C-alpha cells in the first residue's frame with residue numbers, strides 16, 4: 403500500500419503530463435505512471451509520467467517496443483525522462 407506521501411508524489415508526477423510528449427514539445431498530455439525497473443522493490447522504483455500511447459501502445463511505447471527500441475526511436479533515454487521529471491518536481 404502506498405503511503406499518503408507516496409500517493410501525493412505520484413499524483414504530482416501524473417499531473418506533469420507525459421514526459422515524452424513534453425520532450426516533443428507538447429505539454430500536459432494526460433499521463434499514467436511508468437515504473438523504471440531497478441533492483442528495488444516496486445514501491446521504491448522511480449516513476450515517470452507517460453501517456454497511454456507512449457506507455458502501452460503496441461508500436462509506439464516503452465512496453466510495446468521495449469526500452470532499447472523506444473530510446474532509439476525517440477532519441478531520449480528513460481533515465482533522461484526521469485531527470486526531466488525530477489527537475490520539474492524540483493528535486
Ligand SMILES: [Zn+2]
Pocket residue numbers: 420421422423424431452453455456
Ligand atoms: Zn506521450
Ligand SMILES: [Zn+2]
Pocket residue numbers: 435436437457465
Ligand atoms: Zn510502465
